[in-house]
Amino acid sequence: MNGHFTVRLYGRDLPAAGVPASAWFVGQHLRVVAEPGPELDVAVDQLRIDTGGFDHDRLYLGWDTPAGRLSISPVDAAAEATLVGTAPTRLDAALQRHARGTRRSRRQWRLITGVAAAAALLLASLWWTYGALVSWAANHVPPEAEAKLGAATLAELKKGGKLIEQGPAVDALREIGGRLTAGSRYTYHWALLDEPSINAFAAPGGQVVVHRGLIAAARTPEELAGVLAHEVQHIEQRHTLKSMINGLGVAALATVVLGDVSAVAGMLAYQIGTLSYSRDLEAEADRLGLDALVRARIAPDGMAHFFRTLEKQAPQMPIALLSSHPATEARIEAIEAGIAALPKQDYPPLAIDWAAVQASVSPDHAAAP
Known part of the structure; x- marks a missing residue:
């Protein structure tokens, strides 16, 4: 369906891994249908955009309900592109901040990975002295x-x-x-x-x-x-x-x-x-x-x-x-x-x-x- 994007739905009473769902924007509202489950209708003004995931590059849209907080996250890059491309203009600023943060996070992780690799090489070069170091400390x-x-x-x-x-x-x-x-x-x-x-x-x-x-x-x-x-x-x-x-x-x-x-x-x-x-x-x-x-x-x-x-x-x-x-x-x-x-x-x-x-x-x- 045009404008629909596949997500996982997360919430307090849902499995930790979330449940599969389909989402789309209708005017100034977000519609979410879990599989199976009722259709959720959320006003765009109630949405909060967050960044998460291991590399801090995953997009989350969250909102509060009387039963607790719910959120969705696109399952892949194509779903995220559809979400961003069909989102109402009032979400543009928040989505741009997420994109800038993702790029910054990726640069940071590349730097961290490079430093970790250099440290690993240094440790490997020093490993042969480790036994002597432990003996020295014990003595x-x-x-x-x-x-x-x-x-x-x-x-x-x-x-x-x-x-x-x-x-x-x-x-x-x-x-x-x-x-x-x-x-x-x-x-x-x-x-x-x-x-x-x-x-x-x-x-x-x-x-x-x-x-x-x-x-x-x-x-x-x-x-x-x-x-x-x-x-x-x-x-x-x-x-x-x-x-x-x-x-x-x-x-x-x-x-x-x-x-x-x-x-x-x-x-x-x-x-x-x-x-x-x-x-x-x-x-x-x-x-x-x-x-x-x-x-x-x-x-x-x-x-x-x-x-x-x-x-x-x-x-x-x-x-x-x-x-x-x-x-x-x-x-x-x-x-x-x-x-x-x-x-x-x-x-x-x-x-x-x-x-x-x-x-x-x-x-x-x-x-x-």
């Missing part, structure tokens, strides 16, 4: 601030009421962990979290937390030692700090350096169990963890055995560890190759009553008052 966090952050993170975890800091399992963590961290610059704290999933994580400054599900899944204390050796290296090499900087940003780092760790600790406690590390950091923690096991005279093959166990049991068990520390086949093979390259020597078994430790983390025992 400039004072140890005392790092320790304070770790302690505050642990305090946040305690609020959940599931942190266990004594008992046979915690004693085993302390005994193994003490051997793995002899001579460290950090004072380590070992704790058990009453969670059935298989997981362990390191917080900055020497805080290591192990889920009781991991204790239950480990077949020997040497397997637990392999996990602890890996987590300890995340602390010793400040991997957790680096991951935190990636996840929370430089502003969080500045907050820690300035000594206000409360807000950052709350965020870190929320995500600490799912912090992920790059493949390079995981490989470094594996490699240095094996070295730590050898220094502590603990059989290093426990690390490979444990990940092989998880690999086989993953479909049947709730294993959070594999999401934050992916035990890929290539990674397990690298661990096994690292063990094979170590000097051959005998390792006395850890003198830990493993049956008693596992009994202490059984669901029945955990539920006991």
Whole structure:
């Protein structure tokens, strides 16, 4: 129909995407018919012309009704041309302002796009230095601030009421962990979290937390030692700090350096169990963890055995560890190759009553008052 243009009709009681409609001008009135729906008749004096859309170049004609505001927008350039070409002259000034604004918006978006492209090229050229920048930032966090952050993170975890800091399992963590961290610059704290999933994580400054599900899944204390050796290296090499900087940003780092760790600790406690590390950091923690096991005279093959166990049991068990520390086949093979390259020597078994430790983390025992 001559003079008709296709639009979408928007309103409070209509779908967010609007409804299809046809519109046309009759004298000093706008007629709108939705599909389906009654014919709407609006005096031109009541219309308000607005600009919207992602690029701020879409034309909207709006008006107020007792039920709320309604508006229409042409569906394409042809419909907009028909609207502009058939509109009463009293709308000319407003339509010209919209056209000027659209042209200005398009120039601005072209400028923004150009700047964004230049910034992307600059970031790409600097990307290779990003890892060095993160390492530099982490290494400039004072140890005392790092320790304070770790302690505050642990305090946040305690609020959940599931942190266990004594008992046979915690004693085993302390005994193994003490051997793995002899001579460290950090004072380590070992704790058990009453969670059935298989997981362990390191917080900055020497805080290591192990889920009781991991204790239950480990077949020997040497397997637990392999996990602890890996987590300890995340602390010793400040991997957790680096991951935190990636996840929370430089502003969080500045907050820690300035000594206000409360807000950052709350965020870190929320995500600490799912912090992920790059493949390079995981490989470094594996490699240095094996070295730590050898220094502590603990059989290093426990690390490979444990990940092989998880690999086989993953479909049947709730294993959070594999999401934050992916035990890929290539990674397990690298661990096994690292063990094979170590000097051959005998390792006395850890003198830990493993049956008693596992009994202490059984669901029945955990539920006991």
